[in-house]
Amino acid sequence: MTPITIKSRPVYPGLSPDLNARINLIVCDKGGAAAVSELFARAEPPFAKRSTVFVADTLSTSEMETLKKELAPAACEFLPTLSSGIGRLREVLNDAPMGLRLYAAGTEPLIGSVVQAAADYGIDHLSIRTEHRGSLMRRVQCVHCKGFIENVTTNPVTCTHCGLTLFVRDHYSRRLAAFQGVCIDAEIPGDVPPTEAIYQ
Amino acid sequence: MSGSLLRRVRVAEVEQVAARIKRFRFVDIDNAPLSEFSGGSHISVVMHSGDRMMRNPYSLMGSPTDTSSYQISVLHCGKDSRGGSQFMHENVAVGTELEISEPLNLFPPAKLAKKHVLLAGGIGITPFMSMMNDLDSLRSDFELHYGVRSLEEGAYCKYLQSRYGSRVNIYRQDQGQMIPLQTILGEQRLGSHMYVCGPKPMIDWALQTAELLGWPDENVHYEQFSAPPSGTPFIVKLAKTGREIMVKGHQSILEALEENGVDAPFLCRGGACGQCETGVIACDGYIEHNDHFLSEAERVSGKKIMICMSRIQTGSITLDL
Amino acid sequence: MALIFKDETFRDDFTYTNSPATIRRFPFPFIEDQYRYSVNIEPHTPGPKGSVLEFPFDIDEHYVSEMRDRAMVLQDDPGRCQALPHMMTAQWDMLELVMVALARDYPDHFTLHRDGAHWHWINKPLKIDQKFVFGEVNSLPYEPMEYIGRQVQGDFSIQDQRDNQLWMDAGIITSQADWSLDFDVGMNFFEWHAPVPLAHEAGVFERALKFLLNLQIGKPVRRLNWTMTINPRLDTSPENYPKWGTDRTTVTPENVGKKVHLRVEMQGLFRLPRSNAILFSIRGYLMSLEQIVTVPKWGRRLPRVLKSLPQELVDYKGLSRYRQTAIDWLEKYDDGAPTTPGNGPD
Ligand code: HEM
Ligand code: FES
Numbered sequence: 001m002t003p004i005t006i007k008s009r010p011v012y013p014g015l016s017p018d019l020n021a022r023i024n025l026i027v028c029d030k031g032g033a034a035a036v037s038e039l040f041a042r043a044e045p046p047f048a049k050r051s052t053v054f055v056a057d058t059l060s061t062s063e064m065e066t067l068k069k070e071l072a073p074a075a076c077e078f079l080p081t082l083s084s085g086i087g088r089l090r091e092v093l094n095d096a097p098m099g100l101r102l103y104a105a106g107t108e109p110l111i112g113s114v115v116q117a118a119a120d121y122g123i124d125h126l127s128i129r130t131e132h133r134g135s136l137m138r139r140v141q142c143v144h145c146k147g148f149i150e151n152v153t154t155n156p157v158t159c160t161h162c163g164l165t166l167f168v169r170d171h172y173s174r175r176l177a178a179f180q181g182v183c184i185d186a187e188i189p190g191d192v193p194p195t196e197a198i199y200q
Numbered sequence: 201m202s203g204s205l206l207r208r209v210r211v212a213e214v215e216q217v218a219a220r221i222k223r224f225r226f227v228d229i230d231n232a233p234l235s236e237f238s239g240g241s242h243i244s245v246v247m248h249s250g251d252r253m254m255r256n257p258y259s260l261m262g263s264p265t266d267t268s269s270y271q272i273s274v275l276h277c278g279k280d281s282r283g284g285s286q287f288m289h290e291n292v293a294v295g296t297e298l299e300i301s302e303p304l305n306l307f308p309p310a311k312l313a314k315k316h317v318l319l320a321g322g323i324g325i326t327p328f329m330s331m332m333n334d335l336d337s338l339r340s341d342f343e344l345h346y347g348v349r350s351l352e353e354g355a356y357c358k359y360l361q362s363r364y365g366s367r368v369n370i371y372r373q374d375q376g377q378m379i380p381l382q383t384i385l386g387e388q389r390l391g392s393h394m395y396v397c398g399p400k401p402m403i404d405w406a407l408q409t410a411e412l413l414g415w416p417d418e419n420v421h422y423e424q425f426s427a428p429p430s431g432t433p434f435i436v437k438l439a440k441t442g443r444e445i446m447v448k449g450h451q452s453i454l455e456a457l458e459e460n461g462v463d464a465p466f467l468c469r470g471g472a473c474g475q476c477e478t479g480v481i482a483c484d485g486y487i488e489h490n491d492h493f494l495s496e497a498e499r500v501s502g503k504k505i506m507i508c509m510s511r512i513q514t515g516s517i518t519l520d521l
Numbered sequence: 522m523a524l525i526f527k528d529e530t531f532r533d534d535f536t537y538t539n540s541p542a543t544i545r546r547f548p549f550p551f552i553e554d555q556y557r558y559s560v561n562i563e564p565h566t567p568g569p570k571g572s573v574l575e576f577p578f579d580i581d582e583h584y585v586s587e588m589r590d591r592a593m594v595l596q597d598d599p600g601r602c603q604a605l606p607h608m609m610t611a612q613w614d615m616l617e618l619v620m621v622a623l624a625r626d627y628p629d630h631f632t633l634h635r636d637g638a639h640w641h642w643i644n645k646p647l648k649i650d651q652k653f654v655f656g657e658v659n660s661l662p663y664e665p666m667e668y669i670g671r672q673v674q675g676d677f678s679i680q681d682q683r684d685n686q687l688w689m690d691a692g693i694i695t696s697q698a699d700w701s702l703d704f705d706v707g708m709n710f711f712e713w714h715a716p717v718p719l720a721h722e723a724g725v726f727e728r729a730l731k732f733l734l735n736l737q738i739g740k741p742v743r744r745l746n747w748t749m750t751i752n753p754r755l756d757t758s759p760e761n762y763p764k765w766g767t768d769r770t771t772v773t774p775e776n777v778g779k780k781v782h783l784r785v786e787m788q789g790l791f792r793l794p795r796s797n798a799i800l801f802s803i804r805g806y807l808m809s810l811e812q813i814v815t816v817p818k819w820g821r822r823l824p825r826v827l828k829s830l831p832q833e834l835v836d837y838k839g840l841s842r843y844r845q846t847a848i849d850w851l852e853k854y855d856d857g858a859p860t861t862p863g864n865g866p867d
Contacts, residue, residue, distance in 0.1 A: 143762075144759075176704065188767075205739060
């Protein structure tokens with residue numbers, strides 16, 4: 001579990017099955033897939049039968065085969081990147097009925113992107129069941145140039161758009177699916193602490 | 201001061217709109233404009249009957265942008281021992297002066313919903329009257345399912361059908377019609393929200409049906425205006441002043457306090473707003489929590505009580521007042 | 522009485538200053554010699570004539586220049602004004618509340634004629650004469666919140682109420698104490714307050730939220746908040762932090778009285794009738810230490826308060842680099858005499 005720091009930081013309580021849902025839609029990455037198979041093990045086959053899993057990650061053919069077996073009888077779809085996974089999710093949500101329950105498992109950028117996209121379809125973030133797995137990397141928005149920096153593993157981090165050195169805060173925006181990055185040496189330019197790889 | 205600002209109004213119109221339901225229209229005593237309000241709001245009406253004071257919440261029904269008058273509907277519940285609705289039916293006529301609170305909204309439509317599914321039972325139609333007005337003017341997608349005993353007992357059936365057409369569905373119990381809730385809830389698009397207002401069994405049924413069909417809790421809303429349930433008399437002790445006050449069988453703790461000149465906070469008087477939350481210091485009886493506010497954990501702890509609705513079966517309770 | 526508006530700047534050459542009458546009406550925020558976070562909410566009822574509390578929306582000598590600074594900020598960064606689509610009813614609610622109040626309270630400067638939905642608004646100081654149809658967005662040059670927000674002092678945010686929470690779903694924020702509207706839009710009460718230290722643990726926000734959820738139409742409330750700013754700069758946003766951050770290192774014992782400003786926010790909370798949203802007004806007042814010490818009671822009290830602050834608060838408010846310099850300078854004005862309770866001058 002990710003540590004609880006400040007109140008805007010989401011908590012990911014872990015996946016639990018909604019046994020009443022008529023459709024379970026699960027988005028995960030490679031790390032999150034392990035949480036999904038544990039979920040299926042806890043919930044018995046009828047639950048998995050009503051489930052579709054989108055695995056949004058770069059996988060080898062053999063990895064796909066293994067996952068397919070592991071997650072059966074759920075239907076599995078493989079999408080090569082997070083953004084193609086979110087695109088597919090939007091397609092499905094666009095004409096989905098009530099009774100669909102959404103789940104997300106994997107890194108924070110994955111969970112955040114799912115929650116962000118779902119909001120456009122009227123899904124409340126609290127009704128999405130989430131579990132963090134894998135890397136602690138973050139998606140960061142530079143508060144100065146508003147650019148997004150993907151897969152951030154260090155603090156501070158250099159903005160890939162405007163070049164400022166940013167302190168990565170724990171303040172998190174669900175709407176932007178990003179943490180806030182603020183210039184670390186605004187008061188004394190050049191006074192930058194050593195870079196630490198704390199979001200590995 | 202507790203509660204909200206009170207405003208004096210005069211009854212400008214009374215109409216029998218159904219077998220046991222009257223509609224009242226209020227205007228400000230000086231014809232000053234009233235506040236606009238949002239769909240789903242209610243007001244409290246203060247009534248004086250002899251030396252008894254009653255305050256009942258009623259949903260506002262008219263157009264939220266009409267500031268010349270407010271309208272409410274009151275069901276005459278014969279078995280209501282508390283007498284608020286009986287007083288409105290029997291003692292209030294055109295010209296009667298009353299006091300009302302400013303509007304308060306504890307049942308607002310979810311502004312981010314893609315569609316609104318409204319379920320009303322009997323007098324539970326009232327909060328939806330203003331809500332539909334709002335939704336209609338915002339061009340939001342909605343449908344109403346309204347269960348009535350019979351056309352004679354159901355208020356505003358004709359009006360609703362002529363104004364909202366096929367978005368209104370009426371089910372008559374006397375003809376054996378039931379709200380086909382399974383089908384209705386089973387066919388809604390993602391992002392729909394359900395709202396239910398009516399008798400408690402109907403609310404329970406709707407909430408349970410929604411859950412079994414996989415509707416998330418976040419998409420389900422209800423409003424229940426229940427009068428504080430009656431019970432047996434008991435004693436309230438006030439820790440700060442040492443006073444002891446008897447709560448009669450037909451009274452709430454809040455009403456008993458007010459009758460004895462103790463000023464306690466309140467707003468909705470229906471167990472929903474949380475304003476009257478009071479600390480419990482000691483209690484030698486069993487607390488009947490009749491509110492919709494406290495969490496299960498708070499109830500179990502026995503440290504809090506909503507004094508507008510809840511009571512104890514016998515014995516005495518010491519409050520942090 | 523007609524106000525006389527100053528022509529001054531809040532950037533570059535910083536010509537902003539308070540006239541003697543404005544000093545006397547400054548809402549000094551400390552009612553005792555120490556400061557802690559609390560649920561400091563009180564009814565927003567009219568205060569004494571001439572005070573900043575006389576009217577719900579206070580207009581003073583800085584009005585015209587502040588509005589000019591706001592226009593510059595919005596020109597550079599339109600993201601300082603944002604409203605989510607479901608907030609349109611609330612935007613109109615805000616426009617009505619502000620226009621009606623200004624026209625009623627400052628008839629020499631503002632007039633409003635209403636004929637049904639046909640409104641005619643005249644703002645003399647800003648030379649605006651606008652006829653529009655209430656409820657029709659296209660009849661105004663901006664959306665309603667931005668339109669009126671460009672004509673009233675103070676920042677504003679509008680909170681939608683859903684699921685027993687308040688959601689910051691709209692705002693026009695150009696003179697904030699280091700928080701970003703663009704980042705916080707769409708957050709709930711606990712989330713946008715997340716960076717504040719100590720107060721969550723003390724239960725301050727939980728109690729404040731419960732109170733606000735039941736805020737009544739026609740019964741607004743208010744509270745005071747404060748921080749310190751170097752130079753009379755309005756735009757201390759995180760967006761522009763690289764532009765103003767260095768100011769914090771420029772404070773010396775010689776210039777501290779002129780450079781360091783106490784920045785007080787008089788915050789009002791209004792229930793909006795049609796939308797059931799809550800309008801939050803953040804009316805800022807800036808005064809240099811030099812001007813503060815012209816009131817002996819304030820000169821005594823301020824150094825004592827600054828010494829009493831918990832370290833977490835010093836860091837959060839960004840005072841660390843210059844707090845001691847300010848205390849050292851202010852202490853010359855503290856003769857050790859006891860101060861009277863309350864915040865007004867003796
Ligand atoms: C609904 C209206 C309100 C809005 C929109 C609002 C907004 C904000 C924002 C944006 C901040 C800055 C947070 C940051 O550092 O990023 C803040 C700070 C704060 N707020 Fe609020 N607030 C509201 C109501 C209240 C109320 C009712 C209280 C009462 C207890 C309160 C207490 C505080 C405190 C203590 C701080 C820290 C300020 C400082 O030390 O400088 N707020 N607020
Ligand atoms: S007064 Fe609202 S819960 Fe008791």
